[in-house]
Amino acid sequence: MLPLLSREQLAATFRPRLLVPDNVRFGLTDGCAGVTFHVAADGTVQQVEVVAEWPAGYGIGEYVRRELEATRFQPPTGGVVPLHYEMHRLHLQ
Numbered sequence: 119m120l121p122l123l124s125r126e127q128l129a130a131t132f133r134p135r136l137l138v139p140d141n142v143r144f145g146l147t148d149g150c151a152g153v154t155f156h157v158a159a160d161g162t163v164q165q166v167e168v169v170a171e172w173p174a175g176y177g178i179g180e181y182v183r184r185e186l187e188a189t190r191f192q193p194p195t196g197g198v199v200p201l202h203y204e205m206h207r208l209h210l211q
Contacts, residue, residue: 123154124200131161132190138208142176150207151179155186157202161193169203182206 142149152170155163163186168179186204194200 123203124194126194126200126202128157128202129192130189131192132188134185134188136181136185136188139177139181142178142181142208146173146176146178146208148207148209149173149176149178150205151182152203152205153179153182153186154201154203156200157191157194159193161191163187163189163191170205178206178208181208 150170150172151168153166153168155166158164166183166186168183171179185206
């Protein structure tokens with residue numbers, strides 16, 4: 119059984135845009151990755167898990183995971199550490 123995903127809207131206070139790896143930038147025009155993660159009481163991202171990646175083999179999921187680990191969100195209300203899901207789509211044109 120899967121845990122319930124949080125419905126709380128996240129507000130990023132810092133979200134860097136990392137350099138897209140060369141194999142993604144030169145090999146694709148677009149792709150996407152879906153990840154689940156927890157937001158700690160201090161707003162840091164923990165336990166990032168890539169659950170979907172398209173197309174496979176280019177490292178898009180790893181890129182999104184690193185970007186989320188560098189992101190900071192406003193701390194969740196009440197210090198709760200809910201499970202969140204985000205879908206990231208890359209357009210490389």
